[in-house]
Amino acid sequence: MKSYLKKSLVAGCLFALMLLGNESFSQKNSMPVSVSIFNEATAIPFTKFTTRPFHPGIQVGSGFAYNQHRNHQWLQTINLIYYFHSDLNHGIGIYTEFGYQYMFKNGISFSPLLGVGYMRTYSVNEEFALDNGQYVKRKDKGNGRLMPSLSLEAGYYPKKNFNGTKFFLKYQAWAEYPYSPGFIPVMTHINLHAGVQFNKH
Template identity: 30%
Template sequence: MKAYKMNRWFAAVIWAMVAVSLGAQSTAESLRPISITVFNNATLLPGAGVLGVWGVPAHPGFSVGTEFRYNHDQKNEWFQTVRVGYFYHRYVQHGIQLYSEAGYRYHFGVPIDLESRLGAGYLHSIPAAQVFELSENGTYTRQSSIGRPQAMVSISLGGGYTFQNMGNLRLFLAYQVYLQMPFVKEYVPILPNSALHLGVSVPFFKQSQVP
């Protein structure tokens, strides 16, 4: 029964993400970009690690997504993202992410900008180590697992530089902190993660809507 309720909750989250993104598409005319990042994932609180943002050893990941603009202001930009990501944390988990972020980006003229984002979504956690279970006869047997559903909520801060002479290609750096839950209910119900993203965003196709 609990698993059924959790699956319904995750389905509702995904539906809400799609609905918000469709709403963003209908509010403004924009040049929608394709965004790709590589990142280092770590189970750290903000301020921990090298320079407060980098976990050691590195746990690699990547993400792909797009964004939809809510307005056309040249300085104050409001937008919505949809992203799919993957990361590998040695001995802990493989993480598959599907999430959306509401964001604000301030442009210091051209070409520098700063931004912040708030996000939520789904994270599928697959064990990165063998799992054994104690049987009734006192021996351990290896268990196969397709993973378990998790929720994630995130906040990100970052900045970018747009190369106008390269088709408005944008290079950016973002520091993301997110909570994964429920990770292990017995002793770590909420797992803090941080990820330092290096990414590139390229205008992909025009999207025309009625104002």
């Protein structure tokens, strides 16, 4: 990935964080904090719901609403994510999502979200490079890639209010691009999250 693209993605995520930290903005918008654990898998999106074996991950995030009504809102999230795939790699990333959320009278909500971010992965296996006819161990400096995503989230607000606690399940389809140009251009993943969101006022 070209350096200017990396900088643009990181700058966009940092801008969202600055909005969250802005005192005047925060006074008008509650500041949600979400934490989820998830199972990561390399799979074609929407062909599987759960996979085995379990590859653990954790995500911590926040966000804000652009225009909030009683039962629906447009929203943006900002998230830090880490996963460990025992057969492939482990990765750490930052990404932002834009989405729409609708809440029914019983407190159940539904949200489609589109996201983009930056993911850096490190191999779980030793790496070697050919040097003067011999293979020598090479330090893994990691690989940085674009991280587009599409997520579907189902949630439940016990108090039937967007500013209250939410429990949620989230199906996230995402990709690493470019992965291995000329061989595997795109590597697709699915994450199945279970988490909770609460608001910091």
